[in-house]
Amino acid sequence: MDNLRIVPGSDYPGEGVSHGLARGLLVFYGDCNLTGEGMGIGTIALRDRTTTYFSRSRKDATDENGVFTSTFTLDTRMTWIIRGKPSPLLTRWIEYGISTYMRHPRVQSLVMLPVPPLRSLLNIRPLFETIPSLGSVTFTYRIAGLSVTIEVHFNLTAQAPMTVCILNELSGSWFTAGWDGEHVTSPPPGWEKITHMPVSVVDPTHRIRFFLNQPSVSPPYTLYRGREQTGDACWAGFCIELDFKDGSRKLHDLQYSVGFTTGDIP
DSSP states (O other), X not given: OTTEEEEOOTTOOOOGGGTTSOOXXXXXXXXXXXXXXXXXXXXXXXXXSSOEEEEEEEEEEEOTTOOEEEEEEEEEEEEEEETTEEOHHHHHHHHHHHHHHHTOGGGHHHHHTTHHHHHHHHTEEEEEEEOSOOEXXXXXXXXXXXXXXXXXXXXXXXXXXXXXXXXXXXXXXXXXXXXXSSSEXXXXXXXXXXXXXXXXXXXXXXXXXXXXXXXXXXXXXXXXXXXXESSSOEEEEEEEEEEEOOTTSOOOOEEEEEEEEESXXX
């Protein structure tokens, strides 16, 4: 337990495709950063039909009991560039493709085969642009040993229908396997819908299991587990999705927990 640390990630810019985006809590094993390119534990993204939005601005606070809070401002839009030029059409295609991709986990590995060569050939890459704020989301993290209870409070001002994505991602370089409740399994595909709880990914090298428990939330939600390792993207973890219809209907607060076990991997 002493080797595994869960800490605020205020100064960590990340790496790879998500470099510069605001992250949640970081996880270390000794001096090894197990977060890597992942977005950390407890951070936010929004998606509409054409675009994904992130945060590059956060405000942190710690109360007298040591409870840590981060407020993320949704101030960044991801646009895709082809041969050096932003392409709204390509961005819409990719967003549509992601939605379709997430619904069909069995074919994701085949679908992804031509993607890295095409990205390299056509010089396709993401561009993060600053936009007027779509609101903010506040995460309160209560760390107790190897577990974290997370409360999420929404203050969104977006008017268009959105999908809210609560991200909990660590490095896909370390978390390379799944877990069936008793044994290590093959890694999850890019994304797979989960209906059983808790759900886990495993770091076989350090013998660590990272799991997410049942969320507590009034609106319907969809839970995904996934892993991606494609050069500049390298993450593994979980996403809780909620529908945000428009600014006239507020989302209820969400609570969930994540945790770790160490040394018990067969």
